[in-house]
Amino acid sequence: MKYDLIIKGGKVVFRNEVIKNDIAIKNGKITAIEETINNEADQIIDAAEQFVMPGMIDTHVHICEPGRTEWEGFITGTKALAAGGTTCYVDMPLNALPATIDKETLHLKAEAAKGKNYIDYAFYGGLVPGNLDRLKELSDEGVVAYKCFMATCGSDNPNDFSNVDDYTLYAGMKKIAELGHILSIHAENALITDRLGEGLARKGRTAAADYVLSRPVFTEVEAVKRALYLGKETKCRLHFVHISSAEAVEEIIKARSEGQDVSLESCPHYFTITSAQLEAIGPAAKCSPPLRSKEEQDKLWQKLIEGKIDMLTSDHSPCPPELKKSSSNNFFEVWGGITGCQNNVDLMYEAVLKRNLPITDFVRMISSNPAERFNIPNKGEIAVSKDADIILLDVNQSYVVNGEDLFYRHKHSPYIGRQINCRVTKTFVRGNIVYDLDKGIVGSPLGKVIRIIREEEAVNV
Template sequence: MGAADRLDLIIQKGSVVLKDEVRILDIGVRDGRIVQLGDSLRGDDAARTVSAEGLTVMAGMIDAHVHLNEPGLGEWEGFESGSAALAAGGCTTYIDMPLNGIPPTVTAAALHQKLAAAQNRSHADYALWGGLVPGKLHELQPLHEAGVIGFKAFMSYTGDPGEDAFREVDDYTLLEGMKIIAGLGKVLALHAESEPIVSRLGAAMRAEGRLSPADYVASRPVIAELEAINRALFYAGQTGCKLHFVHISSEAGVRTINDARSRGVDVTLETCPHYLKLSAGDLERKGAVAKCSPPLREEPERELLWAAVAAGEIDMISSDHSPCPVSMKNAENFFDAWGGIAGAQSSVELVVGEGHVKRGIPLPLLSRLLSGAPAKRFGLDADKGEIRLGAAADFVLIDLNKPYILEEKHLYHRHKHSPYIGELMHCKITAAYLGGQPIYREGQAPGGTPKGQWIRWNGAN
């Protein structure tokens, strides 16, 4: 083999998760891409070799739903610390949400501010969502041209009272925004909870002095999720807008969305690790560190979601990493505590551990949920989402025989709170690679010059 043909890296003898099977293979990498897959590639034909014997090798996670809070709120998280946690969690590409930054990404100018904040500071590749908010319909086209991957809207209050904060859509903005986004050929991601229902129930709970975690769960019932889902699906049917529902928490929500898809609506959905790992009882036990919206559901609902995962009825799993300083979780009543779960680092270990090690769900299916489906939906599948010839050499190495208890000291995101602290992880990530370069090694914080690059929308999703 000539110098020009020499491989940069061989990952040897790992159990490689392919699209439809798992095989013990060697992976040959050159110039950041997978160029060989074979039973016994020669180690002396590569600049570096890494033994993955006894380990599982999966495509790096593509996390379609994270909040890294820049520009303006880097003290909440930031690209450097947030992407370090993502890399340590086996995520090699993420899509950052448009809210919880100052300014939110609802104009092209704000997008460029976010890009400046991210430049040379991300340990993983990243794409960006734009926002659909009242009064900014005219900004959708400029955001599209600037390269956002899609648009995000809230159908309920976002929790931020600031004057310039990201705002929930009214029905007019939602309908007109869908018309525009359909014309642009992009996806609209939706936080689907009915504001009229949850605001009235929440106000009633406060007035009655009912301020416990259980009261908070009762104030955001499944019917609020279903009402918003059905309204958005109706609008999508009228406009032809592609939809993606984020953090679906109920089996009824999954069924409603799948029924619409069977009728020809172009729609996908995600759930999150916290709905698969935790339930409302954990919220009582752990407190506001596990508060989110929609809230954690009762235990039977959690098992129904796992059944939907196993049946292929859920398209993808995303973290919805929504960090904040610890002080914002400490409030006089549960309703006033910040709602958001810091879980960027734990998604792959939870999904593989709880899904495959504990429940026996096949690894190719879980890999599609974590990588393949988000790559396809958001136009990244030309390069990412699978281990295959020609794809980017983005992968994660996992030891399925190394359970451990997650501790605060393991976490790399800025504020070291997580509802998963103290929980048993049934497997452990030992390394992650981006374009064939290591971005995480077990026990070592991601360091050096961050290698992540911005991924513009490529015209397909």
């Protein structure tokens, strides 16, 4: 058989081991994995001394098209994702306008995405006050899961996303449980964090450190515990996004041990930047929940090493530079969101090297666990018949993050100036090279949308 592509001599990362193998690809699928493959192929890639891994599946990305395409559109966002080693992502129901909260707004989002994605993609639906009767239609249209905010969110624009009250959270969980879906939750106590922030502002305390003080660890933990209790009552499957504290991790793991169907994610910035560094980096590193102290960060690292963090995601949340500024130097006023998806894989892999985390565990967190949890078909591991979504990682290269090399629409990032001691060199989506370190982005957008059928059968369109 003549193959379309053979990747030769790489250190292939499987579920439980790393083996030097060749990988043959035909018609977008992995067709053969052997010690040596000598067949003819249209293209042969030498991967010697590099890790050959399944591409990252980033289940937490904010593409702001339509409505806020000037923040980040599908073209720029997925170029950055591809360059960072991501081969499939799930788009959050915010910060586009209108927010994705019903069939009509989902169709607007899907139409805007056509022909613009360099990698495969799927969509979240939103749970917000007033759309309980629209949740089923989102399910029928194939959303991967639902997302809600317990923290305050939104704007004066009536088409923007808004946070849930406790009744909407409870009733939404009941409905989502009936539909057999997962509810992903941004867990922070809205009332306490808002009031703490207002109190600090009245005292003129609006620096970066004051913002961190306004969102202490207990406000995350309390919201997690409240959501877990409602999830237990409603039998709703839950997923907690961007968990920033070890205490919250333990509450989730405890609930799981008691029988709840629950998972969690965290993000590279919580492991690589501390709150003490926030002042120096500035608004580019503002996020919610906020960065934590070195002590809290070390505790979170320990939970990751113990295998208690299911997946890593970017929470890529871009905005124009002017929204990262305040005329009064009020840190509370600047947009809270980190632009970071282009450095997901190499940044975290370099970091885990220092903590002796097995690469197989790392790959589970970025690939197989997201695919399995969110029922994303044919992806998440290197195996025969799976989609040939593959990345090459060279641990013998290092580089300094340069703003001009970023593919984002707006080239700001908290990682600019940081040296990273490994590098994604190639990204393949269904056997097609979409990013090459020497050539940059390759070819035209080829991403396909993934729809989840209600009977839990997923399809690529």
